[in-house]
Amino acid sequence: MTSSASLEDSALMAENRKRTAELGMWIFLASEALLFGGLFLAYFVYRYSFPQAFAAGVRENDLILGTINTIILMLSALFMTLGILAAENDNKKSSLSCLIMTAFLGLTFLGIKSLEYSHKFQHHLYPGGVFMPEKNWPVGERIFFGLYFVMTGVHALHLLVGIGILAWLIFVLSHKPRVRDSTVWLYTFGLYWHYIDLIWIFLFPSLYLLGRFG
Amino acid sequence: MVSSPKNFLFLFLGLAGLTLATSGIALINLGGMNFPIAILIACLQASIIIYYYMHIQSAEILVKIFAVGTLLWLSILILLTFNDYFSRYWTTNPSLWP
Amino acid sequence: MHHEAIRIAGPVTTMSGVVDQLYWFLVFLTVLTSGLIIFLMLFFAVKYRRRPGHEVSHVVIEKTGLIEAIWIGVPLIVFLVIFFWGAKIYFQQMQVPAGALPIYCVAKQWMWKFQHPEGKREINELHIPIGVPIQVTLISQDVIHSFFVPAFRTKMDVLPNRYTNLWFQVNQPGEYKIFCSEYCGLWHSLMQGKVIAMTLDEYESWVDRGKKEPMALKGEQLIAKYGCWQCHQRGSTIASPIFDGLYGGKVHLSDGRTIVADETYIRESIVDPGRRLVAGYANVMPTFKDQISEEEILQLIAFIKSLGVSPGPASSEKTP
């Protein structure tokens, strides 16, 4: 049993471990897709019942901030991928810096999101409180903002969990001499991170674009 | 499989471009076409991310099956529910169909 | 009339006999199939049980394709027969025959409130004539209830945001229990009532007792009281749809869809005017949500119906 055989064995083991983790993450993403699927179903059903109220609600949302947020998330996806690439090339320094940049971009996304939330709170558009005192909004409006808060809230929660795991990964990687053998963790987390971006890609048009000029 | 960082940069620029495009198009009133265009661009962006960022093309056949299965199950959920909402006001006398 | 929850014997309504036929067929099918399976299972168990003289057979059954096809095909055919039979009955039960006597029912947490078009109102009791199809229009004031009369073999959920309909034609006079079969809170099991079926002339005399105030008349008084005429009349300064021929006609909405003005649409326009705006009108109507009770809305709708049902889209042309 020469060392090359054991080397090739360990490569096979690593490959198997990566494939197992990848399959596990993809199945988890399938269940998460159904989770957001239920929310999107409620959104489309009420868009079908209250087309005008939803169009008015979409116009109320700030398009500029929404577009910036989308681009920020895509940028974070880019840095995440670059981080994984760097880790595969065993370039610890650039991999860590990319991951830190990803976490930073995630936080800026949440910052802009909270900015939007505060705008809404000023206009009393938050659910639960005194709703829409100024204008005589049609009934569907309340449901639109209720759904807006639930959908973006659940998405932000997923993002927060993602940033937490990313911070833990960065902490663990910084103490490891060689980054190469922990790429499985990064690769699997990368799938989850891109999934959050994917959900936002569908959330953005539904809450910021559809019906702006219905 | 390890493609160079430059490719991913172009992918990002493409995605960002698509985002700006869809936001821009949403401001123009295209009558009934706004809805499908926005959904189409979103699907395009989604497929770019799934294909390149999530490396699904290099993943096992099993992962692809699960991805397609998820889309199928989402469509079951949405279509069968809308089957009820669309036909709810077709009272049983067909003359009143919209 | 002896009191009795349900009567398995003779069919009480036109539909209950049909449903019973399906029921007995299904019972026969169940008894036959489960009997066959359980008998076969026990027969094999006894016949092939391990005992000293029993020789172990090594024959391996290969060609199982045919028998599998049989016990897929046969159940498939039987199921499709039951499906079509059930669907036919469902279609008949969901299609209210023309000229049915309308009864309006408002379900409230733990009681049933009925209104007859002639104006008679009752709680937890419903007097109806036999031999005439009766249509019960249901609406709830709070949670989801379900109007269930076991003897009539029919039931329909009572929704708070939509009218649902239920029809039956009773053939035998008698008292039949009403249950609420959708859980609706603390006294869900208290929400019981009685349908009292009487011959036609008994019903006529019952209805005429007490002052006659048809719902349509009360609806007209309500419209005056709530000042609907200020806008909804020809020649009023504020452009708003008029009521003549509204019910049953097609309405073109501002978002391009055209719908049929049924009771739900009219109720919705009273309670939440901006929801399905008629094309070409501004959303200026105030909501009457908590000012008009469900019973009064039903009276308003009865009045609007009395203005004639128009097949054409007369209702959406503008007042001058």
Add this chain to the structure above:
Amino acid sequence: MNEHPDKENYLMAGYGWRSWFLTTDHKRIAILYMLSITFFFAIGAFFALLIRLELLTPAGDFVSSATYNRLFTMHGIIMVWFFLIPSIPSVLGNFLIPLMIGADDLSFPRLNLASWYIFMLGGIFTLISILFGGLDTGWTFYTPYSSSYASGQVLNAGLGIIISGFSSILTGLNFIVTIHKKRAPGLTWGRLPLFIWAHYATSLIFVLATPVLAVTLLLMIVERTLHIGIFDPSLGGDPVLFQHLFWFYSHPAVYIMILPAMGVVSEIVPCFSRRKIFGYKMMACASLAIATLGFLVWGHHMFVSGQSVYAGIIFSLFSFLVAIPSGIKVFNWVATMFRGTITFSTPMIYAFGFIGLFTIGGLTGLFLAALGMDIHVQDTYFVVAHFHYIMVGGAIMGYLGGIHFWWPKICGRLYPKGWPGLSALLIFIGFNLTFFPQFLLGYMGMPRRYHFYPEEFQALHVLSSAGASILGVGYIFPFFYLAWSFFRGPRAEPNPWRATGLEWKTESPPPVHNFDQTPIVTEDPYSYEEKP
């Protein structure tokens, strides 16, 4: 104590709470699950007995209406989410899937322990909701009652169920990846035991249906606390949407409950008939067909709920199609017994009970799928009888049969003779006496969830309550003789039933890493002909 003292079996591999509560061994996690769901089963059964006691008399004189409403709600919630759904997958599935495919453990052992802790966290939330007064919304949480009118611990119970839902998702995920990735060499898909096929199909439902439940209850909780109007009709919401979302999960959930039991029976019947399973391919495809078709039929719960006529017709057609794979399974089990050599040990008795009662339960499902019939029997005791025939007659019979069949493998000891047969008989008699009268009650029009009822129904209710007490006694016996056998039962050899399957090739109780060296599979799964 074992012949090979050096090869530690998993029970002896460690003492003290750390070895049990921090274990990643799938066998120990299975035992943790077994103990916790037995605890929840006791609570749920206690509520059931109180309900049956109350229904002895037409007047509601045993408990108040408020208490009665809480009783049937908590009986439903605990039995569905904290006993039936985890019972066979988490206990027998966790224990046997790695053994049956020749693996040392599941693909993600730490995730397996995490899913037990998440399950217990969900259980604690639900127990808190019970201790602080319970809730009276029914296990279906229909809005607008649950979101606007109900008082009581709706939030705690809702959160508890959402959390236990994530435990199911993680278990399902673990099973799917393990079955794909950790099969022994030679164990092709065509040689997998049907127990594994059934759990594969169940895991697909776990992963694809449970998230929709989490979202539905989340929306109901948000609606209840923040009044966003999504299910509140006065704010424009549509309560029927809640029913669509809820039943999209809850109908596949009933297939989560029955598919594992079918897997267990598919293992027991060939073993005690000494025959190869009849139509292996059809049985495997039937499991997958049930799992996939099960997602298309949820509308048959809503035929009279204001759903459109046309949707009802489509859902009714799909409901009839989903009944066919179940039919295939029952016919194949009976055909397996043909020309067999049948022994009447306890697992086989439970398998007989399962086949008989599941057949009646399944066929009464046709009443509910036929549109014209469902209008009359919807929300009556006919539905209660139907789903208890499937869940108690099917899933619990399957669970008890599986526990008795693999008990020697789980704890290396045999259960005593005599007692199990008696308790199986008591359970069978008590069950039929309890739930068969409810079919008649249902057709006579007795609605569900009624605290007091007209006098005509009393005779059948008394019969049903009598049956419930016999059933309760029947369920107590296994606790005692299995507990006794765990500590003092006679020692069992590795393969007491001479069954095929990899789990019988290792010692009982199996060592910590299951197999000394990974077994190579060469023969077909149920090759009973070669070893009579």
